[in-house]
Amino acid sequence: ETGVTQSPTHLIKTRGQQVTLRCSSQSGHNTVSWYQQALGQGPQFIFQYYREEENGRGNFPPRFSGLQFPNYSSELNVNALELDDSALYLCASSLEAGPNNEQFFGPGTRLTVL
């Protein structure tokens, strides 16, 4: 069984640019959540997709957007990058969107904005 994978592993962008991060969920999982983790802090929830629909959103501006595809893989897009967007971006998949369901995290994409 393949776990959650994310690409790329590392990325360097400049302020104002746009970036797309990708996530392949664990086999059979229909829910994907994205988190941002700044250095030394816990992950912060960005949004969640359940069966291709956004199913909840954290306190992030609209320039953070996402997609979930029919195979349940997902993308996180960030427009107009700012220096504070430098962080580890984590994707997590789960079988359903309920509170009792374990989330399986990928290794993350380290984004550096210069």
Next chain:
Amino acid sequence: DAKTTQPNSMESNEEEPVHLPCNHSTISGTDYIHWYRQLPSQGPEYVIHGLTSNVNNRMASLAIAEDRKSSTLILHRATLRDAAVYYCILRLYTGRRALTFGSGTRLQVQP
């Protein structure tokens, strides 16, 4: 979301039990208590969760106070691989279903 309070850091010796406390005095009746941990340079991983009763699995035990205002994650025999940041998270039964991470407890395990 109800808040959790954890010590910033704890130390343990290898092969000794570790008790990681978490206070959640504003917990509601339908909040589940989840524990995740994050090993260095990895994404978080699920450890255990519970609602009211104590829970055991192959990784750890979760002891929940009778009033549910606190809980304790118990690692029965710490190994060097257990060195990680441990997050205690309350997960709402309804509404947003995301995990709300605090700053967690950094556990150091000495050989």
